[in-house]
Each structure stands twice: as structure tokens, then as C-alpha cells.
């Protein structure tokens with residue numbers, strides 16, 4: 437089913453823009469989209485890392501690669517990304533940049549929580565609004581939004597991170613319906629635990645994990661075919677388990693899981 441040809445460029449436009457491209461899932465999206473022949477705009481804060489990835493991609497896949505260092509927690513930086521990318525034929529946007537926080541909500545630093553809200557929700561909303569409008573006007577394009585398996589209930593000890601992903605999930609579900617038949621594809625990606633820099637940054641300890649390339653490949657295969665993907669078998673099993681459990685019980689179960697995953701943090 438996985439198509440290594442250039443049909444994505446014809447379907448959407450020659451460039452894909454990936455936020456959070458320097459590591460983890462975003463980096464895997466960059467590699468897999470380059471294999472499909474798409475030119476790329478890589479966005480994240482670490483410019484040197486992006487430049488090295490761009491070089492690798494250009495050498496191995498012969499596609500064009502633009503690099504833009506930007507802190508998506510800052511509104512003006514998001515505007516700068518939009519202005520820069522307007523110079524290229526962008527047809528696919530992967531809103532992937534994000535991070536999580538863990539521990540008791542009241543113990544966490546509020547300014548970091550507000551940065552997370554800006555990156556996970558505000559930047560994603562601005563980009564989805566701007567690119568959604570462009571794509572709708574020309575009748576083609578696609579947007580991929582990174583949600584999470586934890587988006588469908590409150591998660592004690594990751595209360596605000598799970599809330600940011602619930603926001604993304606609800607926004608994506610509604611936009612999928614609003615854009616039906618417009619030629620604009622929308623895909624919500626809801627992974628389970630993935631082996632990336634995420635767990636270290638969020639101070640969570642993961643057990644079983646999926647690899648970032650599985651997330652990218654399953655997502656690319658699902659784009660234009662479905663509304664939501666749980667990439668890899670682990671996320672599918674976890675989402676099935678959660679879906680048959682009443683919401684109030686899910687919250688308690690997720691609280692127990694998070695307690696285990698954050699046992700090095702103050703209880």
C-alpha cells in the first residue's frame with residue numbers, strides 16, 4: 437500500500453512543511469515524505485540539527501530542503517514560518533512540534549505550561565487556519581495533526597498535556613467534517629508511547645514503545661483514507677482497551693499508569 441512514487445506532490449503540491457522536524461516523529465515524517473519525492477520545509481528551534489538533516493535528505497533523496505529555525509511558542513515566530521513558507525508550493529503541513537509535562541499540575545512551572553499550550557495548541561491552530569484556508573481555496577492540500585492516545589480522557593499527573601491533546605483531537609474531528617468534499621485532507625495521528633526525545637523532556641519513563649518511523653509510515657498510508665490513525669499495534673491495542681472502558685474509570689486507570697511512569701517525580 438505504501439507508495440514510494442511522487443503522487444503526493446501531484447495530489448497536494450510539491451512541498452511539505454514539517455514542524456518539530458529536528459527529532460523523533462517529525463524527523464521520521466521528513467525522511468518518509470522525502471522518500472515519496474516531496475520537497476521539504478523543516479521547522480524547529482535547533483538550526484544546526486535541521487541543517488544536517490536537510491543535507492542528508494538532499495543527498496539521499498534528491499529533494500529540495502529548506503530550513504527555518506523558529507520557536508513556535510512565540511506568535512511572531514509562527515507568523516515568520518507562515519511568511520517564509522508562502523514562497524513555496526506547500527501542499528502538506530504536518531503540525532507535529534510539541535512537548536509534554538508530567539507531575540502534579542500545581543507543582544509544575546506555569547510559564548512552561550503556557551509555552552506548551554502555545555506550541556501544542558496555539559501554533560497548531562494558527563497554521564491550520566492559515567493553510568486550511570489556502571488549501572480550501574485551491575481545492576487541494578492536506579494537514580496532519582499530532583494528537584495522542586491520551587487525548588480521550590483526563591490524565592492525572594499529565595493533566596495539562598492531555599488537555600492540549602484533547603484540544604487537538606476535538607479540533608481535528610470537527611475540521612475533518614467541515615472539509616469533507618473540499619479536496620483538503622485532514623488526518624489526526626494519535627500515537628501511544630513512542631521512542632523519541634519526548635519521554636526524557638517530559639520526565640516520563642516509558643515501558644513498551646513504538647518507533648517514530650512506524651508512526652510516520654502508518655500516518656502517510658492513512659492520509660486521505662481515514663480521519664484518525666493509531667499508528668502501530670501498541671497504540672491500536674491501547675486505544676481498543678480504552679474505548680471499551682467507561683470514561684470515569686479510564687481517568688483513574690490513566691492516573692495509575694502515569695503514577696508508575698512518573699515515579700521519580702514528587703508524589
Ligand SMILES: NC(=O)c1ccc[n+]([C@@H]2O[C@H](COP(=O)([O-])OP(=O)(O)OC[C@H]3O[C@@H](n4cnc5c(N)ncnc54)[C@H](OP(=O)(O)O)[C@@H]3O)[C@@H](O)[C@H]2O)c1
Nearest residue numbers: 456458459460461480481482507508534629630632633634
Ligand atoms: N513520543 C510519544 O510518546 C508521543 C506520543 C503521542 C504524541 N506525541 C506527539 O508527537 C509530537 C512529536 O513528539 P516526539 O515524540 O517526536 O518528541 P521529540 O522527540 O521531543 O520531538 C519534539 C520536536 O518538537 C520540536 N519542538 C519542541 N518545542 C518547540 C518549540 N517551542 N518550537 C519549535 N519546535 C519545537 C523539537 O525541536 P527543537 O527542540 O529543535 O525545537 C522536536 O523536533 C508531539 O506533538 C507529541 O506531543 C508523542
